[in-house]
Amino acid sequence: MTAYQRAARLAIFSIALTLGSVASLRGDNLPKNAPHTPRQMRFEPANLYTIRPTLDEEADPRFYGYSEKTALALGLGFEPRDITDFKRPCIDFVKTQLDAGPSSTNFSLTYVKDASQLDFATHVDSKANAAFLVFKANASFSMDTKFAYDANSISVVMTAETHYGRWGLDPKAKLTPEATALLTTPKKFAETCGTRYVAVEDRASSISVLITLLSVDTDIMTSFQSEFGGSGGWGQLSASAQAKFSFALSLAAQQDRLVVGLGAVGGKGLGGLKDSIESLAQIEKDPAAAILKALGNALAGFDANNAAPILYTVASMEQFGFDASAIDPWTDLRERNLRGIVAEYRRAAEELDVVSGLGDGTFPLSKVLPQADIDSALRRKPDLQTYVNALAAQHHKCKENLADAACDIPPGRVVLFDSWFWNKLKPPRFYVVDFHLDEAARRVVLAAKKGNRIYVAKTFNPAVDVVRPILTFRGDQYLYTIRNGFHYYRDNTDNASDAEAYVGQAYLWVEEPTYRNPNIEDADLEWYSKHPSGSYEGYAYFEVVDKMGRKFRLNYADVSWTVSGGRITQIEQKFLY
Secondary structure, three states: OHHHHHHHHHOOOOOOOOOOOOOOOOOOOOOOOOOOOOOOOOOOOOOOOOOOOOOOOOOOOOEEEOOOOOOOEEEEEEEEEEEOOOOOEEEHHHEEEEEOOEEEEEEEEEEEEEHHHHHHOOOOOEEEEEEEEOOOOOOOOOOOOOOOOOOEEEEEEEEEEEEEEEEEEEEOOOOOOHHHHHEEEEOHHHHHHOEEEEEEEEEEEEEEEEEEEEEHHHHHHHHHHHHHHOOOOOOOOOOOHHHHHHHHHHHHHOOOOOOEEEEEEEEOOOOOHHHHHHHHHHHOOOOOHHHHHHHHHHOOOOOOOHHHEEEEOOOOOOOHOOOHHOOOOOHHHHHHHHHHHHHHHHHHHHHHHHHHHHOOOOOOHHHHOOOHHHHHHOOOOHHHHHHHHHHHHHHHHHOOOOOOHHHHOOOOOOOOOOOHHHHHOOOEEEEEOOOOOHHHHHHHHHOOOOOOOHHHHHHOOOOOEEEEOOOEOOOOOOOEEEEEEEOOOOOOOOEOOOOOOOOEEEEEOOOOOOOOOOOOHHHHHHHHHHHEEEEEEEEEEEEEEOOOOOOOEEEEEEEEEEEEOOOOEEEEEEEOO
């Protein structure tokens, strides 16, 4: 870029800102018997979305979801208190197909606001997550969900699933002789065989993508959440909600505010699907629809031979003569408390990992935090380690001991980092300020054609005498350098200025009526006109690097134009805000 362009873009109106084992059961060689009712169970065929695990923290649910850690499998027994504890096979049965006919494929989009809702949307069993201490909730997804459930984030699960039917036990299923002999000692039977068994399994292949949009504008967030009954709502996206999400997704993708994670059940590797999704989000006019189509295409490579159970219907061993009254039940209270221990363990374990990263310089904030703050955290590391160990011990004790107190969170809670600490890791973004217009009005005015914006602005506020939107940055306290550039779609190349020190900048985007203040739009238009005669399209962007070494590209305008003899004869410009 020319020195003029750098000056026009980086010096224009620049001001200083003070912002501060589920075994994979194969489907071949299975008996093709006619559908029937499993042994002594009342079974109502239903769609997967009506028979599925619930969000309730139930101690003894009838339906369980998928988990790689669970001991659940067709015909095997288990204990509700710990579904990761494998039991001895105690039932003789023939695996029988309950549903004949072709497979069916479903697509869904679900807005989620916490880890339990994410589990629900992806058919992952929350009880299994609670029974097994893992560092992160929903480890099935290859992503960090640290900001997925923030008040100004939107997280949507997009899923494509192919269902291959249900399998169950044959009507003549019975206990093995060894298990039958244990019925006279119910406690021993429960320890050996379990108190529940899997009567039916639903088999499917699925691909889910968790898409998180960070730092969503207030008006977009409010409009999107209104589709779900307000800020407390969540669930399946309507056509209207999908359109709003797709718009917000496109903006986030072009401003490095998009986080994508993938999860799959059955099938083979996902290859470059994540990169494809990120690309579709940036270039497609309706990225949500395009991503669903991509998921469906990827799912076409899966088949029944590598499908896995995604839903289990369970029943009591009482059906085989077990005396359940002789065993103290696992209660809803203990289940809730166990999940509380796991949630606290994950929080504390993550902090412990961060402290180690601050000490050895591998955690990003170690490059910008005062050394005194790092030293303070390191001094408390032994206390945090002791607390993490106590939580792990209490988790084990809770599953083994039926006393309610065994499931209490241990004393001596240690918390090193608050929300202010974590927010330092959020990506920067630009936003627009105009003191005469609110956020929704600014968006409409900026979308209007040059020269008409003042008239559009007056429809919102008749007293407006000038439109003067200023582009500035949020979350910029650690920004180090900035440069301006343009990306050409045709040959996938960039034309960018040299990087300059970031000192807290803001830029006048446009001014109507025009006075003597130079602005970005006019400087850009002059730069576009200097191209050789022809047609061009691409996007203008800021590229910033922060003091943690992270690089972000923030697109601010999508442009197509035609030049003839140094004059722009046609232009379409969309401001990405």
